[in-house]
Every structure is written in structure tokens, then in C-alpha cells.
Amino acid sequence: MASAKSITVRSATSADADAIIGLQETGFGMRYGADELPYRWELFPIERSLVAVDGDRVVGHTVDRTMTVTVPGERQVPACGVSGVAVAPTHRRRGILRELYTAQHARTEADGLPLTIFTASEATIYGRFGYDPAILSTTISIDRRRAEFRSTTPDPGGVEMATLAEAAPHIRAIYERWQATVPGAQVRPDAKWDLFFADVERHRDGATTLFTLVHPDGYALYRRRWRDGRATASVWEYRALTPDAHAALWRVLLGLDLVETIDVEIADDDPLPYLLADSRAARVTDRGDSLWARLMDVPAALTARRYRHDLDTVLAVHDPFRSAGGTFALRVRDGVAECEPTTRPAALGLDINVLGALYFGAHRAASLAAAHRVRVDDAAALRNLDVAFTSERAPELGWFF
Numbered sequence: 001m002a003s004a005k006s007i008t009v010r011s012a013t014s015a016d017a018d019a020i021i022g023l024q025e026t027g028f029g030m031r032y033g034a035d036e037l038p039y040r041w042e043l044f045p046i047e048r049s050l051v052a053v054d055g056d057r058v059v060g061h062t063v064d065r066t067m068t069v070t071v072p073g074e075r076q077v078p079a080c081g082v083s084g085v086a087v088a089p090t091h092r093r094r095g096i097l098r099e100l101y102t103a104q105h106a107r108t109e110a111d112g113l114p115l116t117i118f119t120a121s122e123a124t125i126y127g128r129f130g131y132d133p134a135i136l137s138t139t140i141s142i143d144r145r146r147a148e149f150r151s152t153t154p155d156p157g158g159v160e161m162a163t164l165a166e167a168a169p170h171i172r173a174i175y176e177r178w179q180a181t182v183p184g185a186q187v188r189p190d191a192k193w194d195l196f197f198a199d200v201e202r203h204r205d206g207a208t209t210l211f212t213l214v215h216p217d218g219y220a221l222y223r224r225r226w227r228d229g230r231a232t233a234s235v236w237e238y239r240a241l242t243p244d245a246h247a248a249l250w251r252v253l254l255g256l257d258l259v260e261t262i263d264v265e266i267a268d269d270d271p272l273p274y275l276l277a278d279s280r281a282a283r284v285t286d287r288g289d290s291l292w293a294r295l296m297d298v299p300a301a302l303t304a305r306r307y308r309h310d311l312d313t314v315l316a317v318h319d320p321f322r323s324a325g326g327t328f329a330l331r332v333r334d335g336v337a338e339c340e341p342t343t344r345p346a347a348l349g350l351d352i353n354v355l356g357a358l359y360f361g362a363h364r365a366a367s368l369a370a371a372h373r374v375r376v377d378d379a380a381a382l383r384n385l386d387v388a389f390t391s392e393r394a395p396e397l398g399w400f401f
């Protein structure tokens with residue numbers, strides 16, 4: 001049995017391509033379709049892959065691409081987005097992921113990126129590397145026949161049916177305007193748009209190709225599924241820039257004849273539940289983390305976002321995996337932060353993970369302190385931090401990777 005010591009981590013070459021795909025398919029228990037593979041490589045080019053090799057066999061893999069993500073205060077920040085993390089089942093639990101993440105972080109540091117982000121398959125893997133769940137998502141299931149609108153819900157109209165191809169420029173334009181304002185939402189690069197509009201078979205999971213609804217300030221894409229005699233519409237993505245666009249799209253979606261159930265993922269500040277007369281018509285069917293984050297460079301990351309309360313505090317930050325921790329003075333005036341190492345005594349102590357959890361505004365510092373994840377030497381400092389890190393808009397993942 002090879003130990004991690006006999007494993008080499010190196011940059012991948014085109015000769016590793018088939019082995020990387022085989023490893024990802026084995027790790028995630030799926031098969032890429034021929035219709036998807038070219039887009040997979042366009043989105044995560046092989047030059048950005050790191051592989052762990054045992055002799056001439058590829059037994060571990062990570063890949064990244066630099067993403068642009070909105071942070072609170074509508075600022076755009078570059079972040080390392082990691083994907084495709086897999087270790088061969090023949091080589092698991094010998095430290096290969098740890099080796100890969102050491103190399104991955106060194107690369108991100110060399111690229112000068114303040115944050116690393118990803119979506120995680122399991123919640124127990126990445127805390128040790130300084131990550132925490134940073135954005136949550138909620139999936140609801142709506143009993144369409146029970147979903148009457150309140151008398152106060154407007155019916156603004158303006159929604160039209162379209163084909164995905166003809167709506168593509170409109171969808172891109174709306175997404176870009178939406179992305180610029182929502183914390184956690186990433187710019188969707190051309191490679192991801194190509195995959196999105198290709199509407200590949202694996203994404204359908206037995207449902208139809210996408211149906212498209214457009215409004216001047218929004219769009220909704222959904223699939224239809226008939227299973228065990230039940231008819232469902234699953235919303236694949238919808239974005240509404242205004243309350244009218246939101247109400248207009250939901251008037252059409254909830255008016256879909258021959259549909260019993262509508263499944264949709266919503267942000268925490270989505271007004272949809274408030275449009276309905278019977279709030280129990282919408283049931284939460286899933287609640288979980290959608291994005292994980294870690295600060296790679298505490299001052300760079302903390303000065304990149306804006307804040308909702310003035311602060312003048314000192315944080316003792318412990319990094320369990322790298323050496324990005326230290327004691328930092330954080331000063332905020334009118335939303336804008338300055339942050340630098342200091343020798344002043346700390347008012348609050350926390351793992352760097354906690355800063356990842358707070359960064360996009362999905363979690364409250366007071367709750368994390370109540371969970372014993374923030375050491376509080378100054379109660380007023382915690383109160384200020386708690387308010388300062390909140391976000392005007394609920395954070396939301398822009399696209400899964």
C-alpha cells in the first residue's frame with residue numbers, strides 16, 4: 001500500500017485528461033455525457049488541475065479557476081474557486097487530500113487571491129483546512145393547487161414564453177445585473193454560459209429540457225417531470241430584478257396547469273412566501289450549505305467588503321492549516337474597513353473558519369459566539385461585530401461548481 005510519502009503532487013498535463021475524468025466519475029458516482037465533456041474542459045482547463053500520482057497512476061485531483069464574486073457592499077472580489085476534488089477509493093485516508101490542499105493553497109497564495117470558495121460534498125471534510133459554510137440555500141416545494149395569492153399580490157403581467165436560444169442574450173443581461181448586487185453571486189464566465197445554454201442531459205435527471213419565461217426585468221427556467229403519476233415543475237434558475245418582475249413570474253409559474261408541485265431554491269430574503277395566502281402551501285424540503293469559504297489573506301479579504309456598523313476592534317485569528325492567522329486591528333468608518341496586524345490586545349478570538357462563515361453575511365457573530373466559536377473578551381466588541389458583518393441582501397450562490 002502506497003503511503004502519502006510515495007505520492008507526488010504535480011500540475012496536470014493533457015496526458016492526464018482521461019484519468020482525471022475517470023477519477024471524478026468514480027469519486028462523485030456519475031458519468032459525464034459526451035454532450036458535457038467539452039464544456040467541462042472549457043470551464044476548468046487542464047492547466048489548472050493538480051494531480052496526485054502513485055507511480056504513473058493518477059490517484060488524486062483538484063482544479064481551480066479564478067472567479068469574480070460579489071461581496072457585501074456590491075463590491076467585486078477575485079476568489080479561487082476549487083472544484084473536482086477527488087481521491088481514488090484505493091488510496092483514501094492516507095493524507096492525499098491534505099497534500100493536494102497544501103499545494104492548492106500555495107498556488108492560490110501565489111496568485112494573490114484573498115478568498116477560496118467551493119461547494120462541498122460533505123460537511124465534515126474542510127473545517128480542518130480553515131473553511132466554514134458561508135452561504136445557505138433553501139429548497140421549497142409548493143403545492144400549486146393550494147397556492148392562492150394574497151389579495152395584495154399584484155398581477156403586473158409582461159411575461160412571455162421564449163425558446164432558450166432566443167432568450168439567451170436577455171438571460172445573460174439580467175443575470176449580470178443581478179450578480180452585481182447579490183453577495184456570493186459569481187460572474188458566470190463564457191464557458192459556464194456555454195454549458196448552461198447547452199442544457200445537457202445529465203442536468204435534466206430524467207426531466208424535460210428547459211422551458212423559458214422572460215420578463216423585461218427577469219426570467220425563469222424550469223423543467224417538467226412526470227413521475228409516479230405526479231406532475232412537477234422544477235425551477236432550474238430564476239432571477240427577478242424588481243418586485244413586479246418577481247410577482248409577474250410567479251403569477252405564471254403558479255398558474256401552470258397540469259402541475260401539482262413546484263420545486264424551487266430560494267434565497268433567505270425571497271418574498272415568495274409572503275405572496276401566498278396559505279403560507280403552508282410552500283414547504284421547506286431542504287436546507288443546507290451552498291458555498292464554503294476561507295480567507296487566504298485576512299487584511300485583504302476584510303478590507304474588500306463593506307460593513308453596516310462602525311468598528312474599532314482587535315481580532316485574534318487562529319489558522320488551523322496555514323499561517324494566515326495573527327492579531328489584526330479592524331477599523332470601519334462609513335462602511336469602509338482598514339485592517340492591519342497589531343500588538344494591541346484582542347477583544348475577540350476566533351478561528352479563521354469563523355471569518356469565512358461571517359464573510360458574506362449569512363451567519364451572525366452573536367450566534368457563533370453563543371456556540372463557543374468566538375472568544376469574547378469585550379461584549380461591546382461582539383455586539384458591534386455582529387451588526388457590522390450583516391449584509392443588506394441575503395447572500396446567494398450564483399452558480400454551482
Ligand SMILES: CC(C)(COP(=O)(O)OP(=O)(O)OC[C@H]1O[C@@H](n2cnc3c(N)ncnc32)[C@H](O)[C@@H]1OP(=O)(O)O)[C@@H](O)C(=O)NCCC(=O)NCCS
Pocket residue numbers: 027028084085086087088091092093094095096097098099119120121122124125128
Ligand atoms: C473526500 C476525499 C477527497 C478525501 O480524500 P483523502 O485523501 O481520503 O483525505 P485525507 O486522507 O487527506 O484526509 C485529510 C483529513 O480529512 C479527513 N477526511 C477525509 N475525508 C473525510 C470525510 N469524507 N469525512 C470526514 N473526514 C474526512 C481525514 O480523516 C483526515 O483527517 P486528519 O488529517 O485531520 O486526521 C475522498 O474521500 C473522495 O474523493 N471522496 C469522494 C469525492 C468527494 O466527496 N470529494 C470532495 C468534493 S468537495
